[in-house]
Amino acid sequence: MSEDRRIEDLLRECAPQVLGGLIRRHGQFDLCEDAVQEALLAAATQWPKEGVPDNPRGWLVTVATRRLTDLWRSDDARRRREATVALQEEAHAAGPGDDEGPPDHDDTLMLLFLCCHPSLSPSSQIALTLRAVGGLTTGEIAKAFLVPESTMGQRISRAKKSIKNSGTGFRMPPLAERRKRVGVVLHVLYLIFNEGYTATSGADLLRVDLTDEAIRLTRAVHRLLPDDGEVAGLLALMLLTESRRTARTTPDGALVPLAEQDRSRWNAERIAEGVGLITDSLARTPAGPYQLQAAIAAVHAEAPSAEETDWAQILALYDILARLTPGPMVSLNRAVALAMVDGPRKGLDALDGLAEDDRMTEHHRLEAVRAHLLEMAGDPAAAREGYRKAAKLTTSAPEQRYLESRASRLRT
Template identity: 65%
Template sequence: MVTGQDVEGLLRRLAPRALGAVVRRFGNFNTAEDAVQEALLAAAEQWPTQGLPDNPLAWLITVSSRRLTDLLRREQARRRREDTVASWRLPDDWCSPPADRPADADDTLILLLMCCHPALSPASQIALTLRAVGGLTTAEIARAFLVPEQTMSRRISRAKQTINNSGIPFRMPLRSEHPQRLDAVLRVLYLIFNEGYASTSGPNLYRADLSAEAIRLTRLLHHMLPDDGETTGLLALMLLTDARRPARTSPDGTLVPMADQDRTLWNAENITEGVRLISAALPCGTTGPYQLQAAIAAVHDEAPSADATDWPQIMALYEVLMQISDNPMVTLNHAVAVAMVRGPHTGLDLVEQLAADGRIGQDHRLFAVRAHLLEMTGDLAAARHAYHAAAQRTTSQPQQRYLYARAAGHEPGGGLPATSPA
């Protein structure tokens, strides 16, 4: 018998594929998503007790279609067009794919590209795709955008309505349409991966299924656009970052910062592939932010130990990245690199300048970096205060435990050794 946790992971992987299949057949994005959500709830209730169906994806699509038929019937009845509803019914073998489409075809990449249609604003493209493809909740997406949940809910609703009203076809975009969508697609995949690698809330540090799905979709995109440097860079970045995941927690689930990780646990195969990808991409064409981040990740991953990390190179790469990316997290990471090269006081000066940036001034990561740099200066009382402030601002339980433990180590008699931030 499968557990509820097993079912939850399976449903998260299958939900975008089910939604893509239903949208392909019915063409009504908003109602299709409602129907799929109902099917997911039914599966979550039934599968742990009744067991998995022989074909879980087909089960979801079938149940979604029935829900969709009911939803459409009610909607059309109100509009006195019941004859139109009848035309939405499909034969018993409707789950069979068209003759020219393989049975195991995956519509997720098409769904991703459709959600990033230029008819939507960039912010709406990303929000809708995170919801439909990434499976993130509205609250999680709101936190990623640093906006209230109600604001994000309205934005997603408007985006779905725009998709419905535009008549956007469910198909793979033409090559000429790629440039209009690629930036949003890459950012969405990046955000999905980040939420999987470092969950913004909840009891777990990471959600491996979410980061794995982001890597899978990025591989598909890279296969479609093998010569695009930023697509290659993003795939390399994901592989190089995810390679460290096996060492990020101790056996009891405690967060382990990079400086303290057992690097023999890092995924050597992912590191080799990531380094190969970024080494091939960097000399070709314009270098973008994902390539630069991948290069930074490669420097970390290729260092045999934390002490052997080439911090001057990382600092230089961040300085190039800052020239093309107005991202406060880049600036914060640059401050850490500066501290490792020029000393913690110099890094702290940069952190204090960044504290005035409303996008990150109250973010737990800024307080955690401040605490770590204060720790390096020997000001343990101020470090303790900053660690407490960081812990109070994160909704990730593993990060809270780690930060409170760091603070407790600087209580009189604590004596926790200095280390890098998580």
């Protein structure tokens, strides 16, 4: 790993910890985030030349705190600070909360729950957490939500203002409230993981920093709520999916589809942990969407080869998932399973309804799956056209190259 990449990964890991610590001590989400961003910029400029300090997080806290002090010197900022201090004094009047900790305490998990505050709409909760905890840019979040970047920027700004106006102290919510927020927390972590596992844009297919952070945070939530089946299901899903990482690309970064991967390169330790988690959670709790997706991933993980995959079991699981949480992506994946069980024409018929769904008309995966099923059905000309159309719709360079190569192989 290059020194620049190591520093980039370190800054991404430290950013939510530093932001959480500043908010815990000073309040004012928006000003703290501005200060942390400037500290990160300073580190990205200085550390490659001067070396990484012995205590990177402490360095960032010091620089961000100095910047926060500068911001407080303006008249407008001083008024905001006075209002926040008054709210904090009221919150602490009843006694100390469980938010106090040592200077190097990792406040990422509390930041995660703060971003999922009930005063925010679900979409704002997710967007703010992806920005503050996941470290995604506004543009990346906008792509995940299929909205313009300007719209997403306004949504995030409104979310930060809503949290500020709520006067919420920076502390872990009570157990009952944690359980109410956990659905949004899991959705956020799922999106962060997905962005890392298949980046929506850029030269690289994978962003290991994001998948690792999503798994780390999900483990933390699992420790907090060990009896929650869906938390265990999401962690299992991430581990089983991430177990295939090293086999998903060639040395030059080209994408390798699941059916063509060298399964000896899959991470057996992660597969064992993921299968154990999902087996235990399904035995103890009713099946939820993340558990069902993890069960599907486990069927793939335990198959000795692509040819020996139990597609009938996968189709049955997708049938349950479609009834529990219907959606275009579930329908798309179910169509693939149906094709593997009953033939490609059945799968293609199942795709017809998705063509009318506005959420999928500009999504490359619909065209890619259609092209794949057309190829399986023996229609190379239509498949070639579909692969090319899909390649034009994606902004991921590795996926573009893969789809173009599939089209090229079908030339007559």
